[in-house]
Amino acid sequence: MITQGKQKIWSDYQKEIPDDHWYYVRSCIRQNFFPASEKMFTEITRNVLGKDIYETPHHTTCGGIAYHCDTIPQETVMTIVARQFALMTEAGYENYVPSCITSFGNYCEILETWHEFPELEAKIRENLWKACKREFKKPKYLAHTSDLIYHWRNAIAAKAKYHLVNKETGEPLKIVEHIGCHYAKMFPSKGVGGAEYPYVLAGMIESWGGQVVDYPERRHCCGYGFRQYHMKANRGYSVSNTWKKFESMEPFHPDAIITNCPGCPYFLDRWQYVIAEQTGKTYGKDGFGIPVFTYEELAGLILGYDPWDLGMQLHQVAVEPFLDKIGVEYDPKAKYLGLNKEDIMRPELPKSIKCC
């Protein structure tokens, strides 16, 4: 990637990220589709880096997906968020970190709207009191979980067992980064590196030894589109957008994709399976796909965690070719075992895309 010029943009879009004491809220989609990534976030931040990451069982969805599916009014989503802030206030925290880009965008939009229209903030405070008898302070700092991993990327690199380097050739692995639209497209100043050339994932790739792949559709949406996926009738929209991205990145032969958003890794992984089943086309070498990772999965891999503890058995695109390039040790027979090595059978193999 040509970084000249981008470094100037990146330097213009840096945000202050406190080093400790974060109030953590979970992601609806990640808990369903990448549960081990959330597990790894708390494992790395609390146990490897020794940070204070607080969670209460009483927090809920922020309502962001329902809002962007146009199913709840603005005052409803704002009051749900106000309740989340009240829980943070009651717990004595002022740094707020959601594990979801839709949530992060939702929080940014709501705080900005309240800033522009104080009468609306007053109305929401009134709503929250009527509904829950709670009051709140707004967060002093708002960051996304990837912002924190970015912030601690060099500390993670210092403890790394592996690097994003081809063990045979010594060359850096070529990594596509996919940011997720709601991270900074609405409020570029809220994301590390801004909206056009975000640095949050690029910084991790560089710190961990890889090489960032630049390609024409780098900023294109993964195709989630909220209602465009949740309605069966609309899913052609979703797969078409993923297809556009893969056609654009294919000539650059990426070894893997790292993602920021809860939904993006699911769509970039599963639509590769669907494209292969429908057309026979695969984007990796020898009939495999291009593996798609969350930032916690890649952080966990380089720190030496077992890929199956990181949840990589729930990917439809096989991760093994990428593990082999790095030289990660893993037990292929343990991939689909349950807790305590319980036999819970194996998934069927897809017809077209190669799996291990």
Add this chain to the structure above:
Amino acid sequence: MNNEDNKPKNLFDELCKDYRFKEGFHTCINCGTCTAICPAAEFYKYDPRKIVSIVQTRDDQQIEELLKSDTIWYCGECMSCVTRCPRKNGPGLVIIALRDLSARLGYFTESEKGRQLLPLTHIMTGNILNYGYCVHPKSFKWEDHKESGPVWKWHTEHLEQSLARQGANYMGDGPGILRKIPQESLDELKAIFDVTGGTERIRIVEKYSKLKAEEMGMDFEEYEKQAFEYCSDKHFNH
């Protein structure tokens, strides 16, 4: 079909009350940058530039046609348009305001894509009020999501064991992944819905959808299933 008694005197004035509209609608110069960047415009017969242009006419008849059309439901709310608009407009925000008004007036039932608001409302608000999540394993069925692949079929067939292997606290007490949200917290969400119009929105969407189902000669379940699954070929850029 639609509740004409409920219709405001002026649709443009009604849009102007919406904070998303206030944030997203300034003076549009019709440059088309939003359409050039829009993922939906490439896939559907969709042009956000035209939508903002129609709204800018302040012509109630044209705005009403828009509210009853498929067009406003094509956007994926990715907000790519917001980044690039040279005049700091947000066509995506204008769309959210148009959809909100279409829902409130019952106009959404007049289009195939608009009618999807019923199953969407049931899925999303059902998950929030029953479980405290927007997406939940109890309602995300593999049969409705075969694109999730054989790995997800296997995962859902061994859900509790697979989630335990991933470190989840599925339906358990205390903090953690996919924990059971305490009943008192779910009660607070319900109270928020009641106070803020969320409950009323569900009632309105169901009311107008039932009326439309009757008009189309369909029972309610069949109507909802068709809205979820059926896609005519009139929407696409070929």
